[in-house]
Amino acid sequence: MLRTTLLAAARSRTCRTLVERAPVTRGLVAKYVAGSTLESALPAVERLTAARLVTLDHLGEDTRDADQAHETVDAYSRLLAELGRTGLADRAEVSVKLSAVGQFLPDDGEKIALDNARRICEAAAAAGTTVTLDMEDHTTVDSTLAILAELRTDFPWVGAVLQAYLHRTQADCRDLSGAGSRVRLCKGAYDEPASVAYRDKAEVDRSYVRCLRVLMGGQGYPMVASHDPRLVSIAGALADSSGRGPGDYEHQMLYGIRENEQRRIAEQGRRMRVYVPYGDEWYGYFMRRLAERPANVAFFARSLLTN
Numbered sequence: 001m002l003r004t005t006l007l008a009a010a011r012s013r014t015c016r017t018l019v020e021r022a023p024v025t026r027g028l029v030a031k032y033v034a035g036s037t038l039e040s041a042l043p044a045v046e047r048l049t050a051a052r053l054v055t056l057d058h059l060g061e062d063t064r065d066a067d068q069a070h071e072t073v074d075a076y077s078r079l080l081a082e083l084g085r086t087g088l089a090d091r092a093e094v095s096v097k098l099s100a101v102g103q104f105l106p107d108d109g110e111k112i113a114l115d116n117a118r119r120i121c122e123a124a125a126a127a128g129t130t131v132t133l134d135m136e137d138h139t140t141v142d143s144t145l146a147i148l149a150e151l152r153t154d155f156p157w158v159g160a161v162l163q164a165y166l167h168r169t170q171a172d173c174r175d176l177s178g179a180g181s182r183v184r185l186c187k188g189a190y191d192e193p194a195s196v197a198y199r200d201k202a203e204v205d206r207s208y209v210r211c212l213r214v215l216m217g218g219q220g221y222p223m224v225a226s227h228d229p230r231l232v233s234i235a236g237a238l239a240d241s242s243g244r245g246p247g248d249y250e251h252q253m254l255y256g257i258r259e260n261e262q263r264r265i266a267e268q269g270r271r272m273r274v275y276v277p278y279g280d281e282w283y284g285y286f287m288r289r290l291a292e293r294p295a296n297v298a299f300f301a302r303s304l305l306t307n
């Protein structure tokens with residue numbers, strides 16, 4: 001119930017104004033967001049890439065304005081040029097939300113998002129790194145996978161996220177388990193109806209294991225995006241039983257979440273990638289992080305009342 005309310009608030013303009021104006025918010029946002037500009041986020045990227053890998057997200061989503069979509073492409077181009085110039089491209093890639101580059105624009109949204117994503121892939125190729133397409137709510141999955149297929153004809157290294165809470169995902173994992181495919185498997189962060197998604201935590205976890213089994217047994221490169229200790233350990237066991245070495249898959253976690261666990265995995269010689277968001281369009285991302293953990297909400301609510 002609380003999760004549903006917070007995820008609805010993540011798309012409300014009124015709530016956005018209230019949360020953005022609350023004095024306490026900035027400090028909490030800093031836990032999950034590396035900086036409001038590329039320059040302010042780079043020190044975190046440099047620190048993390050000493051022992052871990054990184055994927056950078058220039059925050060933004062649900063764009064209804066073509067100029068804003070182009071500005072997002074420019075921001076990614078600047079980011080990728082900087083990763084190339086500094087040599088960070090060896091250890092840092094980028095994650096892109098297609099709704100930030102035009103997927104929801106009227107009429108030609110999918111085509112605009114494809115063209116814009118292509119420009120980002122060209123910049124990534126020039127820098128010597130890769131791109132992963134984030135996955136948003138279930139209404140975008142077909143369009144995102146169609147854009148992925150188009151992009152992969154020219155840039156076979158483009159990856160995508162699949163969400164274990166969707167009923168369809170085990171089949172999508174099968175489709176994307178071929179050689180060269182890069183799939184980041186997560187539980188899923190949106191409020192989805194029971195007609196398309198498992199809503200019970202145990203069912204989502206069981207689906208995650210089924211999907212991971214398909215990816216680990218396939219020819220592609222699985223990216224295990226979860227902070228859940230049980231799933232992290234199951235991933236290691238499935239990798240071993242599928243004959244995968246430490247370079248044949250990776251773990252991924254979000255910036256600011258389970259730092260000690262991130263370090264522990266990296267120290268064991270396993271690949272650990274941190275998803276690092278930056279920029280001032282943090283509202284939707286921040287609300288989804290609050291929704292994931294009731295303790296976050298209680299802390300946020302207490303801080304609002306005492307400030």
Ligand code: FAD
Pocket residue numbers: 133134135136161163184186187188189190225226227228229252253254257258274275288289290292293296
């Ligand atoms: P949970 O059972 O939710 O969490 C396990 C434990 O992790 C918790 O007990 C807690 O200790 C810790 N934890 C989890 N979340 C938080 C938090 N917010 N604050 C503090 N502690 C926390 N979702 C999408 O829908 N689309 C995407 O494209 C997408 N990309 C992702 C990329 C990466 C690299 C990762 C790690 C996640 C991504 N997600 C995405 C989010 C994902 O779907 C989940 O919502 C999120 O990861 C929480 O699920 P969990 O597997 O960590 O398990």
